[in-house]
Amino acid sequence: MLSTLRDAWKIPELRNKIIFTLIMLLIYRLGTFIPVPYIDTEVLQQYIADGGMLGLFDIMSGGNFSNFTIFAMSITPYINSSIIMNLLTFAIPSLERLAKEGEEGRKKITQYTRYLTILLAIVQALGIALSFSNILTEKSWMTISIVILTITAGTAFLMWLGEQITESGIGNGISLIIFISIISRLPSSIVELFNLVQVGTLHWLSVVLFFIFAIVVIVAVVAVQEGQRKIPVQYSKRVVGRKMYGGQSTHIPLKVNMAGVIPVIFASSITMFPATLASFFPSSSVANWINKFFAWGNVFTTIVYIILIIAFTYFYTAITFNPIEIADNMKKQGGFIPGIRPGKPTSDYFNKSVTKLTLFGGVFLAFIAVIPIVVGNIMNVNLQFGGTSLLIIVGVALDTIKQLESQMLMRNYQGFLK
Template identity: 55%
Template sequence: MLDIIRSAWRITELRTRILFTLGMFIVFRLGSHVPVPGIDVAQLQEFFRGDNLFGFLNVIGGGALSNFTIFAMSITPYINASIIMQLLQVVIPKLEELAKEGDEGRKIINRYIRYLTVVLGFITATAMTFGLIRGAIINPGFLSYVTIIFSLTAGTAFLMWLGEQISEKGIGNGISLIIFAGIIASFPEGAAVMFERIRVGETSILSVLAIGLFFLALVVFIIMLTQGERRIPVQYSKRVVGRKVYGGQSTHIPLKVNQAGVIPVIFASSILMFPPTLAQFVNHPITIRIAEVLDWGSPINTILYFAFIIFFTYFYTAVQFNPVEVSQNVKKHGGFIPGLRPGRPTAEYLERIMSRVILVGAVSLAAIATLPIILQNVTDLNLIFSGTGLIIIVGVSLETVKQIESHLLVRHYQGFLK
């Protein structure tokens, strides 16, 4: 492995990309300590570090929410904007056409996502200022409100730009890596709390070891889920063009068990944050009851979380994988699945197999995300990583390693994964 790392470091372009990504991580962590002016942070810290949805947001943001810094809203408005655009592509033909136009169409859609991110960030910042943190504002007034709202909105816009710069000039998906960095940043504090509980006798070492083995098993299972695929054999017939013979080889269509990656988990988390967040802004018995029922870790919230992950896995896979289009491409190049006629029978077969594969992936993904929540409720232990955080960490790590591998393989170096 050291030889592989040395090989990667010797490639100038790859070394530059890795250093750029690490530099952006430093910028992200520095920004996570720049406070929003005019806020009494002490009044907010306990609430945002609690075992609720805001505590989950605080973990994703690397503690930026509990310290109420300019990155307090994290990248959540961008994720919500992406969800909205994905849904609109299904119902608006013009957006669907743009999505199929390749790089140029995606650039236009990404521009719409940026605009929508700023709008959602401004709305969220306004709601937080006049609702959630109003009591913590030191000098309430028009200028204070404007300063807080624009600071939070600018922080989210800067994070969005930071993520795009990492994607373009660094290694991996920038937005995913920012979330990854935020979760990893919470590890030292969580470990310190765990060691303190062991020291004072609130938690036994055996319990911590058992939790550690449980999370190790989850990591192995997540890797298997991410790497697993169902291979559909495809045979290409021979074609004679002039004096040359083309085709005749056998290959396969890889159908990944977890085609959607960590996207369904992030989407489900973002959707479930809306009702309790809105309920916090209206001081009424009904809204308070809604916030309690849908609080993070509650039975109803966990059930909805499980169901939303399955739904978004099916939805995102349907957007990314079109059996009709795949079957047409195979037919166009003279290929066929043994025992099936090209065209509609092939598309129906692919759809049937894909639905079964997705079911396994969706249920497994939902189980991984919800099991640590149930475990935390049963054992009353403050776990360092949630299932969602673990899925994001492992998924983003594998994705980044694959990108490094692609750079190594292009230059005839051996990769990490064999």
């Protein structure tokens, strides 16, 4: 990773892209210090301290939500909009045809995603302003409108910032913003950990074991994120005019974890939804019952959490990987898997292979997501979203390095052709 960054820095074109990306991320970090007016952050932080979805939301925003800056909603509406558009692309034939039209089709879908992002941001901002009206220092439609417009504009600016990084920077703009948001909380978390040691809550040995365990988990995450099964594919020879085409051997890589971190985010949001809903009515008997049975970290919610992660892993893999379409494309191009007949037997083979990989990937995601909760309960440290954060950090870091390597490779090809 370090060697890739060093080599990329030596290339003027990539160095300019890296500098541009750093400037854009610096602008984002400067915006995290601009507060939204009419907000009592102390009351809001009490809500977040109770855990639930608000805690996860605050981590994804890099603390912008608890401080209620102009980036309080972070880039979450854009992520939700992208996921919704991906699902609709498979459900609506016109969008599916648009996605297959190439660059022009993708531009239209991107435009629809932007519009949906603004709509979701307004709805989410309205929900925050009305649900947590007691965080407002002045309660009037004017102040509510100002809060909604401010944080919606912040989300729109972040969406533009991410697109600029993707187009003119090193790529992965939206992911890098989330990456920086999570990383920005790391120093304060380390300081808090050492403060617990100083007051005697934690022992030094526990901290050392914790860091060793964290390194082992990071290595495991990298191994699984990079892991793939290569399906061999042979293309038959065919004569077109006086030339012969085909006959080469290649492979189709199937990633162990095709779904990424999305199943963990979905599962955690659904698992914590009852407790978050109960926090709005703290004195009711129903809220006490929910807090008793749906408290984050107990046996019941942990089991539900694991089941939902595995289920969402299968669901998201099913909508992003179509074995029938891949088998049909291979058949049209004269490709086949050695020992497997083209057509339905090939799609069944893909389906069987992906099912096994998805099971392992889902179980691994559940393990990474749950183990910080168990360790946090043992050490009496708040690590409830450590697994989610770790998966995001490692995934974005690997994708960014791959982006740089691909751009360096393209530059070498262009130099060779010249």
